[in-house]
Amino acid sequence: MAITLDQLTEAGQILGSSSTVRAAAAVIRERFAPLHALVLDAFDMRSESPALQVQNRALYLMATDGHCWSVTAQPERASAFVLTQD
Numbered sequence: 001m002a003i004t005l006d007q008l009t010e011a012g013q014i015l016g017s018s019s020t021v022r023a024a025a026a027v028i029r030e031r032f033a034p035l036h037a038l039v040l041d042a043f044d045m046r047s048e049s050p051a052l053q054v055q056n057r058a059l060y061l062m063a064t065d066g067h068c069w070s071v072t073a074q075p076e077r078a079s080a081f082v083l084t085q086d
Contacts, residue, residue: 003061003075007032008051011081016054021083024057028081036062036080045084049073056086 003011011028018024021039028037042058048071050058061078062069072078 003032003035003078003081005075007035008059008061008075011037012052012054012059015052015057015059015083021057021085025081025083028083032081038062038080038082040082040084042084042086045071045082050084051075058084058086060084 060082062080
């Protein structure tokens with residue numbers, strides 16, 4: 001399932017307006033099911049480029065080949081969001 005630009009924009013707004021990244025992930029999971037939303041430590045994503053940066057929070061797009069996950073800059077390939085906070 002691809003992520004649309006509208007979904008990416010809305011997910012960024014949710015990330016910026018939520019009290020915590022965990023709360024944002026919960027809303028994103030509910031809003032965009034069956035897409036996945038995970039919260040990781042920013043250190044784990046330190047060598048990757050986020051799709052969106054909102055204050056001290058970041059949103060990454062993840063793609064899978066059915067076995068392995070990888071960060072992607074292409075929303076049409078993505079099926080998950082990863083959220084972090086510095």
